[in-house]
Amino acid sequence: MTTVIRPKRSPWDINLHDLWRSRELLFVFVWRDIKVRYRQTFLGIAWVLFQPVVTTAVFSIFFGKLAKIPSGDLPYPLFSFSSLILWNFFSGGLTLASNSVVLMGPVIKKIYFPRLFIPLSAVLTSVVDFFVSLIPLILMFIYYRIIPSPLLILFLPLLLFMLSLNTLGLGLFLATLNVRYRDIRFLVPFFVQIGIFVTPVIYPLSIIYDYRKWFLIANPLTGIFETFRTLVAGSNNIDFGLVLISLLITLIVFTFGLFYFSRSEDNFADYV
Amino acid sequence: MSEAIIKVNKISKKYSIGGKRRKDTLRDSIMEAVSNSSAPVLQEHEFWALKDISFEVKQGEILGIIGRNGAGKSTLLKILSRITAPTSGRAEISGRLTSLLEIGTGFHPELTGRENVFLNGAILGMDRKTIARKFDEIVGFSEIENFLDTPVKYYSSGMYTRLAFAVAANLDSEILVVDEVLATGDVVFQKKSLEKMEQVAKDGRTVLVVSHSVATIQRLCNSVMLLDGGKVVTIGNPDFVIETYLERGLSSQAKIEWKSKNSAPGDNYARLKSVRILNKSGQVSGKINITDPFSIEIQYWVMRGDYRPTAGFYLRTQEGIHLLSSFDFQHSVYGGKQRIPGVYNSVCKIPGNFLAPGFYSITPIINYYFPVSGCNVECPKALSFEIVDNDDPKTAHRYVHTGWPGIIRPKLDWDINRV
Incomplete structure (x- = not known):
């Protein structure tokens, strides 16, 4: 086994061999985060469930009942809950990922391991949380007697993959910025707060008209949220054009994040 | 045995520090950009921590690296352990390199001793099978059997260090790297690393050690490299290199x-x-x-x-x-x-x-x-x-010429009375 040490030739000079060889570490990181979170099993799970359930209740009262935001074929609570579990995955993963590198600073300064695993494990941890929050969703299906489209089984992995790429792409970008500028961590919650309004989370895309609709479509999360809710409502009426646009923008976001991260990952130890 | 296990070819590392006001926050950066008239932007100060370093280390060699502070010793070790990348140059390392600096790095306080052994082992690059195989050995070495399932946040610092050291010491690696300079302060740890180093050396494995202690280097190493200002001054026979080090006054900076x-x-x-x-x-x-x-x-x-x-x-x-x-x-x-x-x-x-x-x-x-x-x-x-000490009779030890113990040597007043 020979290790070659040299500066990166370009940000695309990513050592895939190295990533593959240390893949076990990625899962150890996820296992660590899950273990720590669910150490006190009750509180761990309760927290993952509590947040979307309470937010759904609040949203249903204010946006559903008072503001009467239309929710298509879905009862508003189900509409907002299915959006919120996706949103919580995105915002939770993004927050974890953007702080991850700085939090691992002491380790980065002392040991080499693929730096990419740090934000990646943060996003994977959020995937696990997402699956836990599917439990109340299923309960809601039963309560409202709604049968989701069978296509959901097929599309959920794709939608999750797209959402993960977006989370990771932005997370990589913010994590790198955070190493140089420590006030980024104050910016992320603000960014997430704005994000919930410029993404169709509490309202459907269909209530937006004219040019404003194009702004929303340029948001790569739009296609993911819309498709998920369509399928949850039991319809197979997927807007494939929208999914394709979102997929394309998702890939751009991810590539950009990866590029930005890869450009300085070798020197994180000098700055964290 | 004479195969080069580490080949370093023109490694350089540039840092920019000092001069430029550190822009730690985005706000500072933006403020600086907006108000470039009010606060003069200080010139960025670049310096080469290492410049065109080349050397080879053979299998089984124990290479000491000496030089004064800022000579680039620690930077060199960081590059060889891949913690930071060189600005230019290339190095090839055949085999696994571990550093005793890493002990306890990545321990999570909420996890138990058992869990931390697996976590720390994985961070250090061991796969799960290897850790499982070595688990009993690690636990035996650390003497914490009874606390394996207690979160390490409840450990005493002694237990913590013992467990951490046990993981690091049981790594199989062809090359061991020790930075004594950075491990200062922790005397127990230093003693342990020294013992470990001697044992590894006896096994015929390769050791790279950075130290300020001429005595340590002289005792352990069969080859020494002297760095100054990021460059190799000389490398080779320990006696000769140490002599150069002392003669040129590189051991002190007044x-x-x-x-x-x-x-x-x-x-x-x-x-x-x-x-x-x-x-x-x-x-x-x-x-x-x-x-x-x-x-x-x-x-x-x-x-x-x-x-x-x-x-x-x-x-x-x-x-x-x-x-x-x-x-x-x-x-x-x-x-x-x-x-x-x-x-x-x-x-x-x-x-x-x-x-x-x-x-x-x-x-x-x-x-x-x-x-x-x-x-x-x-x-x-x-x-x-x-x-x-130039054997001056005015010192505390007066005419005693053998070693005089104690880390300070004050000359204290004595009273003697015949009673």
């Missing part, structure tokens, strides 16, 4: 100066100008006779009149034991007061017949205090000097 205020370490309140070690006749000297008093002179800019600065230093032995700290706030005129901006010179007199012979380091510091306290500058081990 003076450090910053030419411009902008590139000097510090912040907007205070910056260091120079630090010097002066012998009893007021000359800069890195070799002080044990019987002579000497002084440490810290010169610095005070840029703001609205706070209370204090200059001082830490004095450490070469083993890293923090021997003493001293600050000028007890001064009868300036102590506890705000100062008019300007250049100040704080001199601390250290008596003769006080320190034991050996090498010491000085860390100059400027702190502020009242109503809040904090640090403006701390320059770790910026200076180093040697206390020498």
